[in-house]
Amino acid sequence: MPTASRTSPLAALHVLLVDDEQGFVDVLTKRLRRRDVAVTSVLSGKEGVRALRGGSYDVAVLDLKMEDLDGIEVLKIFKILDPAMPVIILTGHGSEQAAREGLALGAADYLMKPCDLDELLNKIGALARHPGTQAA
Known part of the structure; x- marks a missing residue:
């Protein structure tokens, strides 16, 4: 009897992860x-x-x-290169004001680090389906 293949609703997505913390990047990449x-x-x-x-x-x-370019500078460049691509900002404790600045500059949403994987996946999925909106 054939088995039904389960395909993740996120399987067709391609995400660009930009972070200078090697350990965090390795773990998040593996989990995604x-x-x-x-x-x-x-x-x-x-x-x-x-x-x-x-x-x-x-x-x-x-x-x-x-270290090299802060996220706000990278966000500005991303919005020039691909204005329609949604950007989720990750920020550490105490940087919520800077994250709000990112929203004002075109980021779709932000999450505090360390972030919950399911919450991040939900935001990625919502933004990929509706790129012109902010995630809920």
Whole structure:
């Protein structure tokens, strides 16, 4: 008897993950891939810009605090290169005001680090289906 294959509703998505914390990136990338999400992970703002110039992504997940380019600068560049691509900002404790600045500059949503994987996946899925809106 044939078995029904279960395909994740996120399986067709390609996410760009930009964060300079190697351990966080490794764990989040592995967890997203287990949920059938295609992930391109980079470890700096400059690499994120380079990746976006060389590819197409459904959603970007962007850390706010990075060494080379901060997330706000990367967000501004992302919005020039691909204005329709939704961007979710990840921010640490105490950076909520900067995350709000990101929303004002075109980010679709933000999450506090460490974030709940299911919440992140829900936001990615919602934004990929309706890129012109902010996630709930």
